[in-house]
Amino acid sequence: MVPMAGGSLLALSVIVLAAVVSTLLLAPVAANDIDALSALKSGLKDPNGALKTWDPQLVDPCTWFHITCDDHKRVTCIDLGRQNLSGPLAPELGQLDRLQYLEVYGNRLSGPIPKELVGLSNLKDADFSNNDFCGPIPTSGPFRHIPRRSFANNPRLGKKC
Known part of the structure; x- marks a missing residue:
């Protein structure tokens, strides 16, 4: 029994060590996601409290x-459509390398x-419509596949900021 218990203890130790190492390896990447979302939040006015759960002290943005x-x-999806937000989008959103969907339509961005x-x-998809964006409409990278209607009703988009 002792060798079995020792072997079980060793196996358990290896499993725990693997879990700790994988958590430590993932932590900096998730921290980048938190930093990007925190930068977005800090630049926006949020009169309705849509971002009130976005607490950078919480290590898991998946609960936000x-x-x-x-x-x-x-982070794979940010869905902030029709939240009465105003202000600019943070360049740090470019750090969200797993982001698949960015929905910010119907605000005052x-x-x-x-x-x-x-x-x-x-x-894969983004919707910037019904805001007040200005400047060029992105056309490279993933934006080659984003339909033009996703940029509709931004009177200054395509014009100098």
């Missing part, structure tokens, strides 16, 4: 309202669409 994550606790977003190779 309007955020969806994958099995590795990486302004400024340029950050050029850093063209590096989001996993982005």
Whole structure:
């Protein structure tokens, strides 16, 4: 029995060590997601409290309202449509390398669409419509596949900011 118990203890130790190491390896990546979302929040006015659960002290942004994550606790979707938000989108959103969906339609967002977003190779869909964005409409990277209607009703989009 002793060898069996020792072997079981060794196996358990290996499993625990693997879990700790994988958590430590994932932590900096998830921290980048938190940093990007915190930068977005800090630049926006949020009179209705849509972002009230976005607390950078909470290590898991997957518990925040309007955020969806994958099995590795990486941000895959930001759904902030019609939340009465105003202000610019943060360039740090370009750090969300697992982001697939970015929905910010129907707010009062302004400024340029950050050029850093063209590096989001996993982005499948985005909706910037019904805001007050200005500057160029991104056309490279994932934006080659984003329909023009996703930029509709931004009177200053395509014009100098």
